[in-house]
Amino acid sequence: MAAALAGGRPPVVLDVRWALGVTDGREQHRAGHVPGAVYVDLETELAAPPSAAAGRHPLPDPADLQAAARRWGVRADRPVVVYDAVGGTSAARAWWLLRWAGHEDVRILDGGLAAWRAAGHALDAGEVRPEPGDVVVTPGGMPVLDADGAAGLATSGVLLDARAGERYRGEVEPVDPRAGHVPGAVSAPTTDNLAADGTFLDPVALRARFAALGVVDPGREPGAARPTVGVYCGSGVTAAHEVAALATLGVDAALYAGSWSQWSNDPARPAAP
Template sequence: MTPRERVLVDARALAAALATDDGPVVLDVRWALGVTDGRERYLAGHVPGAVYADLEAELAAPPSPTAGRNPLPDPQDLQDAARRWGVRGDRGVVVYDTVGGTSAARAWWLLRWAGHDDVRILDGGLPAWERAGLPVEEGAVRAEPGDVVVTPGALPVLDADGAAGLAASGVLLDARAEERYRGEVEPVDPRAGHVPGATSAPTTANLADDGTFLADAALRERFAALGVTAGPAADVPVGVYCGSGVTAAHEVAALATLGIDAALYAGSWSQWSNDPARPVETGPGV
């Protein structure tokens, strides 16, 4: 299995897998900042058998200025939620949304971090499923309780000090929109700008116009231009942050399709900008 195949699955392959006796658990992770109708849209139509995962309630701990807007959940809370979703240690998981995987990647990252090594993102999400002419169903799905055991630490995590160090000695990618990176606008956090030394790398540039991930060659070229390369020469450590640790997970996933490991700064800008002791840089940066 290639690195890309370990991260992504296309709609027809997922449909074929769901037709088997041991098909994957499917999680619908529809979410966007400031939008609260994810569950309602799930109820109106979803991949058959999919269970709704609430990003803010189940994929994050309560927000705080010191921890950020979407801190990592307590491992026991995550285990309880994952078992409610029907996640099992011996069964794969596929996650999706309607925004190119930029919210579903949070579930992908958390479950991988929690020790489950068979988690993939539906490439293109629900729109790709529907474009393939595959059916959707309405209403809620109640899963048979799972037995997954959460063992955190399978993917690397950065704290603020680690992010600062990586910006100085490696590559720290800022996955937010360029105007937020430059400090021209800041819609939600207390200070505008970016971690000094970080490189602007908007998550949306990982995607083609149809919401699927770019092909390997295009992604490789994109990240090489940002100072990140795959293969034997890839000896520079890489980290990623965003506003609150959600869309940065998508960038970690995009790097993983190339076989590149990257650490997630979970607190991200929402944590950094709330700490007056942390310096802020504005402008185009590096």
Template sequence: MSDRVLISAGELRGLLDAGDPPLVLDVRWALGDPHGREHYRAGHVPGAVFADLDTELAAAPTGQGGRHPLPDIADLQAAARRWGLRAGTPVVVYDDLGNTAAARAWWLLRWAGVADVRLLDGALGAWRAAGFPLESGEDVAEPGDIGLVPGHLPVLDADEAAGLAEQGVLLDARAAERYRGETEPVDPRAGHIPGAVSAPTGDNLAADGTFRPARELRARFAALGADGGTPVGVYCGSGVTAAHQIVALTLAGVDAALFPGSWSAWSADPDRPAVLGEHPR
């Protein structure tokens, strides 16, 4: 696996200008906004290919699997080949929301064995802030030949997530008010998994939308009990922003497993308990 997790806008511009560019994926998605492809067509990093989170980076929703189950590896491979991904090609992913959606593509591709996948630090906002050009319309890549093999990053099912909350550290990456159960705009029940610790994804980022320095992230997660000395798992609403948390943990030097079904799967099972309030239990 590549040791590099992030790439700056200037570094990406240099690679694009050098004539041997990485595959760039635009993962424009936000909860409640179905117009990601239209946003992409209106303006994207030159040469970027659109990756659809709902249909390419996830399987169809199920009660047991949640709102964004992991895609079947054959389906993910077919999508990656449509994007033009070839064996050995580096990949850069971004969105327009602090990389909270793009991190899903970062995690999935690494889980599937693609070694060199990086996030555009600061997302599309950093590209704009640098004054670099945008391209409109839609880029269609020549089909790739990548072969994907799952299992390169750890995952948890619901029972394993419950056990980790007891024997390790289970981080809830949703907004604090959803963790506390004060609001639940999407999923069947409000609250959090017993024993889970609130760790909102937004706290991973600096004011300009880039990731906070590694030393700050290490301190943040250590204060939550995730200092690398005990197993760590992460969940969110449907396994999307939890991937962003895993990026931040990786930058902090802490390995973590993803619970893909997350709260959407947990809360759909009436036999799974839910805790309300700011305390883990």
């Protein structure tokens, strides 16, 4: 990314520092960020207001997302790189949304801010106010599931639950109203996509991980049918990281945007232990 920033067509860089229950992302950005990176507020810019009916991080209204992306300086003819300080698990939400919105050249900085610093690159401090962008949001660039679609995939394809294993098993539920998981879903914690340094596992290890979970890579197994794959998490944030991991292997997975926060608020939806 350092070479790209020094080139003639530098990417727009977005800082998406966020973690569940942590609200000081903007202060962290002001203290030190990749030069030129614009801070993006996940709670207010990458999601619509929460509700029991739609979940904790519903997809934003396209017009609101377009206005936000233009504030960030996103342009139709410029690539975008997103990063965070948690292995890409929050930055992937911006990656997914911008691709859903029709921007094809969006990437995640592998290893995030820690990798940037480990490579010896400097940070800047203070606010970043870019020139307004011109991106036009056209939803539909990434597949999306609703609750019925997620339920169907759990029996007809592969539905991956990207939350921590103890939440999948119903041992704890720190945020949502009911514990458990979508019946038929497979536990696949998104953090297991990462090495100890916060970078993605190498492609061989990732492919083996998802093959063990029932996700077939047709490029590696000629003649095998690719199952339909969907991913959910607590509220549609870390599941986007799993969609990104699958994308590196050529697997197009659908995101259940409402995720467990929507499912568990509907008493008509069963919860498996």
